[in-house]
Amino acid sequence: MKFASSALSALSASALLLSGAGAIELNVDDPESIKKAAAITAQGMRVLYTGDRPGDVPGNLPDPYYWWEAGAMFGAFVDYWYYTGDDQYNEMTMQAMQHQIGDFGAFEPQNQSKSLGNDDQAFWGMAAMSAAENKLPDLPSTGDLKGPSWLTLAQAVFNRQTARWGKTGTCGGGLNWQIFEFNNGFTYRNTISNGCYFNIASRLYKYTGNETYKNWAIKTWDWEASIGLFDKDLHFYDGSDETKNCSDINRIQWTYNLGVHLSGAAAMWNATKEDPKQDALWKGRIEQMITTMKEVFFQNNIMFEVACEKNGKCNNDQRSFKAYLARWMGYTMITANWTKDQLWPLQVASAQAAAKQCNAGPNGTTCGLRWWTGTNDGSFGVGEQMAAMEIIQNLLITNVTGPVTENTGGTSKSDPSAGGDPTVEPIVFSEITTGDKAGAGFLTTLVLVGILGGAWWMVAS
Ligand SMILES: *[C@@H]1O[C@H](CO)[C@@H](O)[C@H](O)[C@H]1NC(C)=O
Ligand SMILES: *[C@@H]1O[C@H](CO)[C@@H](O)[C@H](O)[C@H]1NC(C)=O
Ligand SMILES: *[C@@H]1O[C@H](CO)[C@@H](O)[C@H](O)[C@H]1NC(C)=O
Ligand SMILES: *[C@@H]1O[C@H](CO)[C@@H](O)[C@H](O)[C@H]1NC(C)=O
Ligand SMILES: *[C@@H]1O[C@H](CO)[C@@H](O)[C@H](O)[C@H]1NC(C)=O
Ligand SMILES: *[C@@H]1O[C@H](CO)[C@@H](O)[C@H](O)[C@H]1NC(C)=O
Ligand SMILES: *[C@@H]1O[C@H](CO)[C@@H](O)[C@H](O)[C@H]1NC(C)=O
Numbered sequence: 001m002k003f004a005s006s007a008l009s010a011l012s013a014s015a016l017l018l019s020g021a022g023a024i025e026l027n028v029d030d031p032e033s034i035k036k037a038a039a040i041t042a043q044g045m046r047v048l049y050t051g052d053r054p055g056d057v058p059g060n061l062p063d064p065y066y067w068w069e070a071g072a073m074f075g076a077f078v079d080y081w082y083y084t085g086d087d088q089y090n091e092m093t094m095q096a097m098q099h100q101i102g103d104f105g106a107f108e109p110q111n112q113s114k115s116l117g118n119d120d121q122a123f124w125g126m127a128a129m130s131a132a133e134n135k136l137p138d139l140p141s142t143g144d145l146k147g148p149s150w151l152t153l154a155q156a157v158f159n160r161q162t163a164r165w166g167k168t169g170t171c172g173g174g175l176n177w178q179i180f181e182f183n184n185g186f187t188y189r190n191t192i193s194n195g196c197y198f199n200i201a202s203r204l205y206k207y208t209g210n211e212t213y214k215n216w217a218i219k220t221w222d223w224e225a226s227i228g229l230f231d232k233d234l235h236f237y238d239g240s241d242e243t244k245n246c247s248d249i250n251r252i253q254w255t256y257n258l259g260v261h262l263s264g265a266a267a268m269w270n271a272t273k274e275d276p277k278q279d280a281l282w283k284g285r286i287e288q289m290i291t292t293m294k295e296v297f298f299q300n301n302i303m304f305e306v307a308c309e310k311n312g313k314c315n316n317d318q319r320s321f322k323a324y325l326a327r328w329m330g331y332t333m334i335t336a337n338w339t340k341d342q343l344w345p346l347q348v349a350s351a352q353a354a355a356k357q358c359n360a361g362p363n364g365t366t367c368g369l370r371w372w373t374g375t376n377d378g379s380f381g382v383g384e385q386m387a388a389m390e391i392i393q394n395l396l397i398t399n400v401t402g403p404v405t406e407n408t409g410g411t412s413k414s415d416p417s418a419g420g421d422p423t424v425e426p427i428v429f430s431e432i433t434t435g436d437k438a439g440a441g442f443l444t445t446l447v448l449v450g451i452l453g454g455a456w457w458m459v460a461s
Helices: 005-021 031-046 067-084 090-099 110-115 118-134 150-164 191-208 211-227 255-272 276-297 318-335 337-356 382-399 434-453 456-460
Strands: 188-190 239-241
Touching: 031 067, 031 382, 067 090, 067 118, 067 318, 067 382, 090 118, 118 150, 118 191, 150 191, 150 211, 188 191, 191 211, 191 255, 211 255, 255 276, 255 318, 276 318, 276 337, 318 337, 318 382, 337 382
Parallel strands: none
Antiparallel strands: 188 239
């Protein structure tokens, strides 16, 4: 289904009228109302993307957004199309993703080396995984837009990261934050990098049934548990550092760390539920994550970023994190459908609260950050738009059949050896400068001070 362009302008016109009423109108029981609301938030995000303008580079967001957030945003557009049927952003999305593939067919563009973490790469990889699961047509094999299949791209990211797992010999395994040693924060072991790898491995297992992916998902979960990146109640912390062999944990909690594990666990549960032991294991973990999530990240059923919304310190990256917990709640309700009873009230209240405060800007539909306040807080950007869009479009999960697999209609081509020879190191043309080295040392100090003081994000920003 598509929106005709006349329907879209009617939509914008009604948005203008609504600005008097001061919000995006949202009837959570009416799929048409949900689609309209999602379309308005999507438009508000789309206008912030400039990469498809003449002379600009497809896939990049303008400053101050980092490269990873663009990958996250295109993942959001993939789901937007899937949930609403509105395909007006598909061409833009495919062009952007194709442009950023870079080396090894694995979203490792050389010109992003200076900020290329495993998590950054993985956000693009997860966008490709969603494209495979949602049956976005693969890139063509000839012409300007030619490229590997979506599944192959996700497999390439997995293979590249598998080769880096445990590479430095510290902490008993796991992935470092950064890919390159010359980058600030290389020694940091952040939960999101490992969580994204777990997520991709779990979903590749669900899609292909290949046990290698399952084994790596389990190994990564167990490793994270062993160093305490999460505790027994499944509070997910920010990370640890290999300079201290991961003996200290930075305990800040972010929505996306829990979310990336929640959806990965849902994929694992769904794919292993015939095995009573695995079934019970993942089910128990999912239930505990939902309990903890409600306690930590929701008030009156409305989602909030506990570490930075009330103190006003959310940086650009952090202002997008709720988008991913929202996205992954949707994925979880579809793939572990017994979670819907518990998650749906959070979903509905959060979507209503988000829509209500999308009432600023030229059209009276621009979204802010703090959903729980009931009014727009004047914080605007890609993250704010994406979070509102994802929580609203999730209301359409009952209208989709859910992520496909190789046996249930998936068509994206598989290449388990994608990414090439894993021992080949990337060539990086940006030599490390004294300035960068000093910077790296400085940041490591900050990280350690932060771990001891409990809050390096706050110190560093
Ligand atoms: C406001 O509406 C106009 C007219 O439909 C549209 O072109 C523009 O992109 C909208 N702006 C935002 C921020 O949504
Ligand atoms: C960076 O690399 C990507 C992928 O190889 C390429 O498409 C893009 O044009 C390059 N330049 C910039 C400024 O991003
Ligand atoms: C480092 O941590 C790992 C994992 O906890 C442990 O197995 C190893 O013995 C530790 N090494 C040292 C030198 O403490
Ligand atoms: C497993 O996931 C598929 C979608 O990939 C979904 O259709 C199915 O209902 C899920 N199973 C359960 C029991 O939730
Ligand atoms: C959950 O998914 C299974 C398998 O797809 C299906 O048989 C069942 O009806 C679903 N239950 C709910 C509550 O949607
Ligand atoms: C979407 O969901 C609504 C409400 O559950 C239902 O009436 C409608 O038929 C669904 N449409 C599709 C295409 O599944
Ligand atoms: C499963 O995945 C692994 C790791 O990518 C690969 O080496 C192996 O060939 C795959 N097996 C099959 C049957 O595709």
